Every structure is written in C-alpha cells, then in structure tokens.
C-alpha cells in the first residue's frame with residue numbers, strides 16, 4: 395500500500411513542475427447537459443440506482459466515537475439512525491419505531507443516549523437496536539415479540555468516514571482505491587461541529603464546486619484566495635473517487651525534498667463517491683456531504699474535525715474563528731451562494747449545457763462515474 399506521504403509527494407512534484415494556472419497534462423474540456431441537474435426523471439434514477447443501492451458517507455467517524463452516540467441521517471430519502479453501542483460496535487437502523495413507525499431520533503447534530511425512546515408511546519430500544527421496554531406490553535397479545543429489533547441498515551467505518559447503505563457492501567473494496575486516506579488519522583480526530591443547511595440547488599452543483607480550483611481566485615478573492623495559487627491543482631481518478639491536491643502559495647518557494655507537512659504547501663481533497671468530500675486544511679478537516687432532496691434542492695452537511703480538543707480558551711476561540719471563516723464565510727456565503735445562483739440560471743433555461751474547462755475537468759469524471767451507474771442501472775433493469 396502506498397502511503398499518503400508518497401501519494402501527496404508524487405502529486406506535489408507534478409504541481410511544482412508547472413506554472414500556476416497551467417492546466418494539468420491530459421486535462422480536457424467538456425459539457426454536462428442542463429437536464430442532468432434539472433430533470434425529475436434523472437433525479438429519480440440517481441436516487442434509485444445510486445443512493446438507494448450504493449454505500450455513501452453519512453458521517454465522520456469521530457462524530458459517533460463514544461458509546462451511546464446517535465446520529466439521525468438519511469439515505470435516498472429514508473431515515474437512518476447510526477449508533478455506537480455500549481459494546482463499541484457501530485450499527486445503523488431505519489429511524490422508525492417498530493410499533494407504528496414514528497421517527498425515533500430527530501435529524502441534526504449527533505447526540506448521546508442511554509436508550510432510544512420512541513416519542514409517541516415510549517417503546518424503548520437499546521443502542522444495539524433491541525426492543526427493551528413496551529409500556530403495557532400485555533395489550534399486544536405477544537405480537538410485540540415479532541418486532542423486537544429495529545430494522546438494520548448496512549454500515550462500516552473506514553479511514554475515519556462512516557459509510558452506510560441500504561444494500562450490503564464491501565467496505566474494503568470500496569475504499570481500496572483511496573487506501574492512503576487512513577494515514578490522515580481522521581478516525582482519531584474530534585468532531586468540532588456539524589452544520590446542516592438546505593440549499594436551493596441540485597446536489598451535484600455542490601460536488602462540482604469542490605472539484606475545481608478555478609473559482610478560488612474570483613469567488614473566494616476576499617477570503618481564502620490569499621492562501622492559494624491561482625487555478626493550480628493536480629487531480630487523479632481513484633476508482634469512482636477522485637483525489638486532488640490544490641497548491642497553496644507556500645508551495646512556490648518550498649524545498650519539496652525537505653517538506654515535512656504537505657498540508658502547509660497544498661490542500662489534499664478527496665471526493666468519495668457518490669456525494670462526499672474530505673478537505674484536509676492545514677490544521678483541521680472538513681467533511682462535506684451533499685444530500686439530494688429534490689432535483690433543485692439538496693442538504694449541505696459540513697462536519698469540522700480537529701486533531702485534538704482545544705487546550706485552552708484561546709485555542710477554542712481560534713477554532714471558533716476558523717470554523718466561522720470556512721463554514722459561514724467561504725462555504726455558505728461563497729460556494730453555496732454560487733450553487734444557488736447556478737441553479738437559478740439553469741432553471742431559467744438560459745443554456746442547454748454547462749461548460750467545464752481544463753481547470754474543471756475533474757467534475758466531468760464525477761459526472762461520468764455517476765452517469766455510468768445510472769445507465770448501468772437502466773440496462774440492468776431492462777434485462778431483469
């Protein structure tokens with residue numbers, strides 16, 4: 395297995411070998427039809443063939459590290475509950491009571507619980523999903539015993555990310571192409587904050603926005619452009635995933651053979667199929683998940699993970715300011731602003747396709763992988 399240091403150094407050397415703004419060798423230009431973002435038929439296909447079938451990142455593992463941790467999320471519109479049991483095992487269930495299907499835990503920030511108590515009549519489950527208490531159980535004539543477990547969902551943590559799926563999956567095969575991610579130590583980080591917000595934009599627009607550095611100079615000119623070289627990134631396909639390294643200004647006069655911390659020189663970013671991005675800032679990590687809700691609506695989830703708990707109030711204050719800059723100042727006010735502005739333009743019918751240039755072609759890889767899964771689903775359905 396190649397280490398993260400080797401992978402990053404390889405990319406770093408390629409980045410350093412060309413001028414800022416010079417396209418990567420092999421870069422290409424392409425278009426994505428507007429209908430891929432707008433059409434309800436395409437949306438349904440993605441939900442059915444990708445989100446309802448394939449594993450996807452639902453959380454950072456550090457969000458559900460402690461026993462009793464609980465996180466309500468969703469897959470293909472279906473409520474899913476992730477728990478860490480008293481035995482330390484990570485599990486996932488449908489977030490629905492076995493009595494009359496009431497949602498057990500409200501979506502949002504992770505919480506810690508001793509048991510899952512249904513808000514309606516108080517049926518109670520342990521963190522392993524076993525029904526442990528039914529008020530007035532005698533009134534069910536023994537039928538409650540046929541419902542003694544929450545409905546399971548497949549889940550596995552790899553490299554600090556929690557993957558869940560409605561269908562069984564091989565987590566090792568899934569993450570093998572990006573095996574070096576393990577070296578970043580995300581699993582041992584602390585979850586600083588999870589923020590979710592609804593976006594008036596197709597979920598893929600958000601992924602597109604994290605797959606190119608072309609917009610940094612203009613969209614982020616008042617915030618993070620001061621740290622980055624213009625349009626200077628190296629990208630690679632890794633199975634259905636994509637690894638990218640975006641040059642920071644410090645790279646220009648760095649001695650690569652003496653570089654101790656790649657993250658001071660360039661920012662590693664991993665797109666994890668189908669809808670997550672992990673960004674390794676110099677001192678912390680952002681995990682971004684873009685969840686489809688409707689053709690023109692999505693949920694943006696941002697988890698900020700830090701390497702250790704703040705030592706003192708000053709450090710806590712510094713963390714807080716960094717989080718505000720990246721989450722509100724950059725992601726919300728700039729990237730998501732652009733996503734909503736693109737959605738508006740798309741919906742107006744102004745263009746029948748979006749154009750991606752040589753600094754944006756990684757987004758075309760993403761669209762290709764996704765399109766293949768949607769098409770494969772279609773032909774499989776036909777041959778059924």
Ligand code: FES
Pocket residue numbers: 491492493494495496512513514515516517
């Ligand atoms: S629906 Fe959950 S206890 Fe009745």
Ligand SMILES: [Fe+2]
Pocket residue numbers: 603609610614729
């Ligand atoms: Fe951005």
